[in-house]
Amino acid sequence: MAAVPGVRALFGLHRSGMLQRSFGVIPVQLASTCLPMRLCSSKLPVIRENEDLLQNLNLMGVDVRKARQRQPGVLRKPFTNEQGLARFLQRKGASLKVIASIISRYPRAITRSIEHMEQRWQLWRNIFQTDAEIVTILDRSPESFFRSSDNENLQKNISFLISLGLNTKDLHRLLTTAPRTFSNSLELNKQMLRFLEDICAELGGTNPEQFAKTIISRNLYILIRSTKRVRATINTLRTSLDLNDSELLTLLQGPGSEILDLSSEYLKNNFSHLELKTASLGCEKSEIKKLVISYPMILYIGTDTLNSKIDCLLKGGITIKQILEKPKVLEYSTQNITGRLVELKRVGYDFQKNGINILDCSRKRFVAKMEKLASPANSL
DNA sequence: CGCACCGGGTTCTGCCATTCAC
DNA sequence: GTGAATGGCAGAACCCGGTGCG
Numbered sequence: 001m002a003a004v005p006g007v008r009a010l011f012g013l014h015r016s017g018m019l020q021r022s023f024g025v026i027p028v029q030l031a032s033t034c035l036p037m038r039l040c041s042s043k044l045p046v047i048r049e050n051e052d053l054l055q056n057l058n059l060m061g062v063d064v065r066k067a068r069q070r071q072p073g074v075l076r077k078p079f080t081n082e083q084g085l086a087r088f089l090q091r092k093g094a095s096l097k098v099i100a101s102i103i104s105r106y107p108r109a110i111t112r113s114i115e116h117m118e119q120r121w122q123l124w125r126n127i128f129q130t131d132a133e134i135v136t137i138l139d140r141s142p143e144s145f146f147r148s149s150d151n152e153n154l155q156k157n158i159s160f161l162i163s164l165g166l167n168t169k170d171l172h173r174l175l176t177t178a179p180r181t182f183s184n185s186l187e188l189n190k191q192m193l194r195f196l197e198d199i200c201a202e203l204g205g206t207n208p209e210q211f212a213k214t215i216i217s218r219n220l221y222i223l224i225r226s227t228k229r230v231r232a233t234i235n236t237l238r239t240s241l242d243l244n245d246s247e248l249l250t251l252l253q254g255p256g257s258e259i260l261d262l263s264s265e266y267l268k269n270n271f272s273h274l275e276l277k278t279a280s281l282g283c284e285k286s287e288i289k290k291l292v293i294s295y296p297m298i299l300y301i302g303t304d305t306l307n308s309k310i311d312c313l314l315k316g317g318i319t320i321k322q323i324l325e326k327p328k329v330l331e332y333s334t335q336n337i338t339g340r341l342v343e344l345k346r347v348g349y350d351f352q353k354n355g356i357n358i359l360d361c362s363r364k365r366f367v368a369k370m371e372k373l374a375s376p377a378n379s380l
Numbered sequence: 381c382g383c384a385c386c387g388g389g390t391t392c393t394g395c396c397a398t399t400c401a402c
Numbered sequence: 403g404t405g406a407a408t409g410g411c412a413g414a415a416c417c418c419g420g421t422g423c424g
Contacts, residue, residue: 077405149407333415
């Protein structure tokens with residue numbers, strides 16, 4: 001719809017005369033929602049969009065088409081609070097552009113009262129230091145803040161997470177990274193906690209509470225996953241790696257926690273690809289198992305990315321055995337690895353003699369190392 | 381001092397489906 | 403039946419530096 005970007009371009013000018021064309025959408029809406037005659041004549045009113053609201057939203061620069069697609073019911077409400085929402089967010093430091101974007105992506109935001117929003121904001125402020133931090137999250141994910149109208153539930157979630165022994169820093173990271181956690185019903189979060197504790201007990205662990213807390217603080221996404229999904233993932237890990245209870249328990253509360261939120265299909269797929277790839281390069285099954293147990297993050301890497309990284313290392317004169325011993329080099333981007341290999345080749349670096357640890361270090365350290373290698377005093 | 385080990389930091393929404401409440 | 407609330411899903415890395423040891 002050409003009218004929308006046009007209005008957007010005029011954003012802030014408030015020339016309502018230019019908005020007339022936006023009403024062109026109304027007849028279309030009426031036609032598509034028109035009910036059979038017998039219903040039209042009954043006590044049910046014909047539900048149509050609120051024209052004043054549409055005009056307001058257009059003036060504000062909201063992508064009405066997007067909003068309609070997202071939550072059509074909101075546009076039909078007789079009373080909404082878009083002005084109040086805008087003033088509220090502006091006071092918190094949000095730009096008009098951000099506000100428009102928030103409403104476009106989560107229209108229900110305009111149904112919240114000022115009191116509700118202020119209360120919710122204060123609850124978030126218990127965890128965030130500044131309003132600006134919250135505005136950033138809202139811009140990123142409006143739904144996380146506005147989807148639930150239950151502030152009491154939010155308060156209970158915060159208390160619940162604190163009661164697990166998570167500190168302020170954990171909470172901050174959690175709300176920053178996976179804000180949806182705080183909009184989950186308390187019961188859903190508790191369900192996941194119980195699930196994790198049960199897993200621990202099933203595997204013969206002695207401290208289920210600690211186990212669950214460890215997993216949550218090591219994998220902030222876990223509480224926005226379903227128990228079904230996490231169980232499938234755990235089962236996949238157990239089967240793929242052929243682990244007994246205690247091995248699995250160790251893996252889960254150790255490095256394995258980081259990949260616990262991946263889908264089991266993705267995991268299976270990546271695992272079989274890794275097996276194929278390494279087997280074709282002459283690796284034993286036992287070596288692969290050892291690799292994955294010590295460095296499960298390798299299963300996080302998609303098949304194409306993993307391929308290109310391994311190929312580029314091999315091309316640079318590094319052996320697959322060296323990669324298996326120091327899999328952390330795979331954490332660096334292909335671009336980064338490629339660049340370093342070129343530089344190292346230029347100075348004649350010998351990977352067989354010196355190992356490949358030099359690839360696994362920060363940029364600063366790498367540069368410092370290269371300077372030394374390049375100086376005439378240090379000929380390799 | 382140099383190196384290797386190791387853990388930590390950042391990061392993850394936007395949509396659809398289902399259930400709930402009226 | 404309707405809109406609101408809630409649950410669930412697919413998607414898929416990269417980088418830094420403290421510290422302890424030789």
